[in-house]
Amino acid sequence: xxxxxxxxxxACLMLLFAGCQGNPATGGDNSNNQSQxxxxxxxxxxxxxxxxxxxxxxxKALGDPISYTESASCAFDGLDKSYYYGSFYLETYPKDGxxxxxxxxxxxxxxxxxxxxxxxxTKEAVTKAYGNEGFNGSxxxxxxxxxxxxxxxxxxxxxxxxxxxxxxx
Amino acid sequence: MKxxxxxxxxxxxxxxxxxxFLQALLxxxxxxxxKEGALIGExxxxxxxxxxxxxxxxxxxxxxxxxxxxxxxxxxxxxxGSAQQLIWQSYxxxxxxxxxxxxxxxxxxxxxxxxxxxxxxxxxxxxxxxxRMTLDGMRWSSSKWNAIMASMTEExxxxxxxxxxxxxxxxxxxxxxxxxxxxxxxxxxRDKVSDNGYLMxxxxxxxxxxxxxxxxxxxxxxxxxxxxxxKMVQLCKEKGTQLVLIKAxxxxxxxxxxxxxxxxxxxxxxxxLYINMLDYQQEIGIDWSKDTYDAGLHLNVYGxxxxxxxxxxxxxxxxGVADRRTDTQISALWAKxxxxxxxxxxxxxxxQN
Numbered sequence: 001x002x003x004x005x006x007x008x009x010x011a012c013l014m015l016l017f018a019g020c021q022g023n024p025a026t027g028g029d030n031s032n033n034q035s036q037x038x039x040x041x042x043x044x045x046x047x048x049x050x051x052x053x054x055x056x057x058x059x060k061a062l063g064d065p066i067s068y069t070e071s072a073s074c075a076f077d078g079l080d081k082s083y084y085y086g087s088f089y090l091e092t093y094p095k096d097g098x099x100x101x102x103x104x105x106x107x108x109x110x111x112x113x114x115x116x117x118x119x120x121x122t123k124e125a126v127t128k129a130y131g132n133e134g135f136n137g138s139x140x141x142x143x144x145x146x147x148x149x150x151x152x153x154x155x156x157x158x159x160x161x162x163x164x165x166x167x168x169x
Numbered sequence: 170m171k172x173x174x175x176x177x178x179x180x181x182x183x184x185x186x187x188x189x190f191l192q193a194l195l196x197x198x199x200x201x202x203x204k205e206g207a208l209i210g211e212x213x214x215x216x217x218x219x220x221x222x223x224x225x226x227x228x229x230x231x232x233x234x235x236x237x238x239x240x241x242x243x244x245x246x247x248x249x250g251s252a253q254q255l256i257w258q259s260y261x262x263x264x265x266x267x268x269x270x271x272x273x274x275x276x277x278x279x280x281x282x283x284x285x286x287x288x289x290x291x292x293x294x295x296x297x298x299x300x301r302m303t304l305d306g307m308r309w310s311s312s313k314w315n316a317i318m319a320s321m322t323e324e325x326x327x328x329x330x331x332x333x334x335x336x337x338x339x340x341x342x343x344x345x346x347x348x349x350x351x352x353x354x355x356x357x358x359r360d361k362v363s364d365n366g367y368l369m370x371x372x373x374x375x376x377x378x379x380x381x382x383x384x385x386x387x388x389x390x391x392x393x394x395x396x397x398x399x400k401m402v403q404l405c406k407e408k409g410t411q412l413v414l415i416k417a418x419x420x421x422x423x424x425x426x427x428x429x430x431x432x433x434x435x436x437x438x439x440x441x442l443y444i445n446m447l448d449y450q451q452e453i454g455i456d457w458s459k460d461t462y463d464a465g466l467h468l469n470v471y472g473x474x475x476x477x478x479x480x481x482x483x484x485x486x487x488x489g490v491a492d493r494r495t496d497t498q499i500s501a502l503w504a505k506x507x508x509x510x511x512x513x514x515x516x517x518x519x520x521q522n
Contacts, residue, residue: 067378067379068377068378069377069378069379069380069381069421069464070464071380071421071422071463071464071466072463072466073252073253073295076203076295076298082381084381089381089383105383136386139386139387140386140387142386151386153384153386160384161383161384163383163384165383168291168292169292169293
């Protein structure tokens with residue numbers, strides 16, 4: 001009899017600890033892919049920007065932005081921030097009380113990718129620079145490098161948007 | 170033999186009771202911080218006699234005030250909103266709502282059409298936390314189970330998390346080291362955090378600049394989103410309830426013109442009323458320097474009252490929702506709700522000052 005009771009109690013405890021999954025779900029940051037680095041980077045007026053880099057020194061080096069917006073998530077602490085520097089937007093995400101680079105995207109043709117592609121470039125120029133890998137067959141290249149993506153969007157066979165962002169999983 | 174069976178059954182009952190109380194203690198309470206997590210569970214005490222039910226994400230529970238709808242038009246309503254509620258969750262919440270009542274109008278906020286799959290919503294860790302805030306508050310039913318199965322992230326599927334939604338203690342058991350005073354205070358009961366699903370905010374944070382977002386490769390809504398919107402249309406038809414699609418007045422996330430066109434076309438094809446309230450900001454009277462608590466993402470109570478006043482007119486005149494103020498029983502109930510709302514507003518305003 002004692003054995004049966006022992007088995008019952010044991011079964012309850014097993015049920016309790018089955019499916020143990022680490023931290024409980026009471027929040028979260030907006031990026032959990034910190035381990036994968038990416039070689040994507042962008043240098044603007046001698047300031048090098050890399051994905052996942054701490055944002056504070058970069059923003060300090062870039063100087064005052066033309067405009068700035070921030071947005072909170074529906075329920076959690078921390079703000080996603082966006083800084084506009086005329087030629088590009090720099091976006092950050094919060095993690096453990098600090099901001100990190102989420103990505104950047106270009107707004108004019110005064111800045112270019114590491115392979116020389118800027119807004120307004122032709123489809124042929126993009127194909128020559130990046131090949132067909134990552135081309136979706138219609139209007140965009142989505143290229144991955146480690147924990148980062150480069151997205152080049154075409155509008156009527158000319159580049160209309162160039163965007164870098166971390167991979168969020 | 171009989172004595173042994175009684176002893177075994179008693180032991181089992183004690184174990185189950187212990188697990189129940191332990192689970193109640195370990196689950197997040199959402200009373201002080203992240204109050205959004207308490208919203209879904211509050212519905213059941215208010216189910217029934219709601220002529221209008223709002224379903225959707227933060228854009229419903231922050232931007233519409235059922236008390237204003239009552240005071241201005243005598244409309245009884247409830248908001249079944251939760252943080253980053255996804256369209257499959259909205260569908261199953263709608264299905265579940267019909268188990269309790271058949272409102273004249275269901276209002277669905279279409280922003281969540283942008284998310285086609287759980288993966289498309291962002292980081293898995295945050296997605297799961299949002300899932301918990303919507304799903305843990307639902308009472309047990311096939312709707313809840315189906316909502317769980319539709320909502321799980323890839324990571325959750327790997328460790329078969331559906332059972333932890335069934336028995337949340339499996340997920341929260343290691344919260345024992347993080348328990349706070351609130352966990353004991355609200356062990357077996359909760360305070361009401363909302364006014365019929367409306368989560369009041371009295372702060373003011375003005376809009377400072379125009380929101381700009383990255384252009385998208387493809388603006389088409391995904392198949393899964395359309396699938397659940399179709400199911401909502403079908404369900405409401407079966408129940409004889411009018412489905413109204415809205416885009417609430419919020420400046421961020423951006424509601425792209427291409428998205429608006431798709432919803433407008435869908436509404437026309439399905440003979441639905443679709444109102445993009447962003448097109449009526451001036452008419453509503455929203456002042457973005459005063460009527461938002463987070464720089465344009467959501468309205469504060471002053472903005473929500475304006476939006477509700479404006480939308481109530483449509484519910485009343487175009488949808489024919491009845492004025493219940495002549496019903497003494499309903500009036501008495503809503504007088505109490507209004508008092509709670511006004512007290513909450515005064516308390517929050519005092520805190521603010």
